[in-house]
Amino acid sequence: MKKEKIFNKYFQKKGLNYGGQNVFPAFQEYFNYLFKIRFLWLAYYVNSYDNLFKKNKIKAVVVMDDLIPVNRALILIAKKYNIPSIVVPHGVFIDTAGKGFIPLTADKMAVWGKIIKNQMINFGVNSKKLIITGASIFDDIVQKQKNNKNQFKENKKKKFSLMLGIQKYDDVFADKETEKIIKIAIESVQEFKDVELKISLHPRLSSNIIKSILKEKKGNICIEKGKIEDLIKECDGLITLYSTIAFDAMFENKPIISLNPLNRPEIIPYVKSGVALKARNKKELINAIKKIRSEKFLNEWVKNKEKFLKNYLFKLDGKSSERVLNAIKEIMLK
Numbered sequence: 001m002k003k004e005k006i007f008n009k010y011f012q013k014k015g016l017n018y019g020g021q022n023v024f025p026a027f028q029e030y031f032n033y034l035f036k037i038r039f040l041w042l043a044y045y046v047n048s049y050d051n052l053f054k055k056n057k058i059k060a061v062v063v064m065d066d067l068i069p070v071n072r073a074l075i076l077i078a079k080k081y082n083i084p085s086i087v088v089p090h091g092v093f094i095d096t097a098g099k100g101f102i103p104l105t106a107d108k109m110a111v112w113g114k115i116i117k118n119q120m121i122n123f124g125v126n127s128k129k130l131i132i133t134g135a136s137i138f139d140d141i142v143q144k145q146k147n148n149k150n151q152f153k154e155n156k157k158k159k160f161s162l163m164l165g166i167q168k169y170d171d172v173f174a175d176k177e178t179e180k181i182i183k184i185a186i187e188s189v190q191e192f193k194d195v196e197l198k199i200s201l202h203p204r205l206s207s208n209i210i211k212s213i214l215k216e217k218k219g220n221i222c223i224e225k226g227k228i229e230d231l232i233k234e235c236d237g238l239i240t241l242y243s244t245i246a247f248d249a250m251f252e253n254k255p256i257i258s259l260n261p262l263n264r265p266e267i268i269p270y271v272k273s274g275v276a277l278k279a280r281n282k283k284e285l286i287n288a289i290k291k292i293r294s295e296k297f298l299n300e301w302v303k304n305k306e307k308f309l310k311n312y313l314f315k316l317d318g319k320s321s322e323r324v325l326n327a328i329k330e331i332m333l334k
Contacts, residue, residue, distance in 0.1 A: 049077040061085040084331040113314040134320030142318040163235035167243040188285040196220040250305040255292040274304035
């Protein structure tokens with residue numbers, strides 16, 4: 001309580017001055033959260049990690065990223081005990097909203113392929129820390145599809161099924177943009193008698209967005225739950241913005257439409273690489289839906305997506321997990 005009084009007294013007296021005005025009241029609630037909750041939360045993790053390394057003979061630390069405080073704290077405490085660390089990402093690192101990339105704290109980082117390696121170097125990461133392994137999350141798919149010849153036929157089903165993959169955006173326009181994407185997708189699909197839309201919701205979406213979907217939902221629109229891989233297998237095409245589920249769609253030979261109503265710069269070059277059609281509004285989305293249903297387009301799309309996957313994912317041999325394991329063993333020997 002004494003520390004809290006000192007904290008409040010200091011800021012109430014001196015404030016946070018901007019343009020001659022004390023703006024502290026506008027940020028007081030967030031400051032309270034940082035100092036009274038988040039700081040203590042991180043202190044708990046730091047103390048727990050310290051005890052963990054003191055009491056156990058740990059040879060290496062493996063994390064999915066070292067950006068979030070919980071993981072970064074783990075790596076920093078590991079360094080205190082000279083324990084090596086490696087980042088094995090579950091997805092693609094991207095430069096969201098021009099924020100760049102916080103310097104890599106871990107000793108090594110496994111990357112999916114040449115494009116991502118160059119991207120990380122441009123972010124300022126030392127190239128000696130980067131190991132190209134491919135994407136282990138796709139090993140099982142690659143192994144199962146070795147005999148897939150990537151041949152397409154015109155869809156003979158009664159309904160052409162599109163999946164809308166909704167992701168969580170992290171900026172001030174996030175909810176409005178997501179609502180706009182949903183609205184455009186629903187209105188466009190309703191122009192077709194033989195097209196249905198299956199919406200896959202991100203678990204972090206706000207309840208307001210879910211309510212807006214339910215309000216717009218009609219007979220050929222439904223909300224789907226389940227594993228993304230299974231949902232993509234069942235659809236005929238994917239609508240998204242820059243979600244990595246587009247990789248799953250490519251492996252399953254499902255053409256992609258990048259629905260980009262705010263005309264954002266491409267974070268992952270799906271459109272630029274010819275693996276996705278760009279749509280910014282209802283008219284463009286309707287045209288894109290028509291286009292991805294043609295055999296001529298699909299045959300050209302296959303060539304583009306094979307080239308894209310090879311550049312992004314190194315060797316498509318189903319052995320990325322082995323290379324990741326070897327990278328972990330290597331840091332343990334040093």
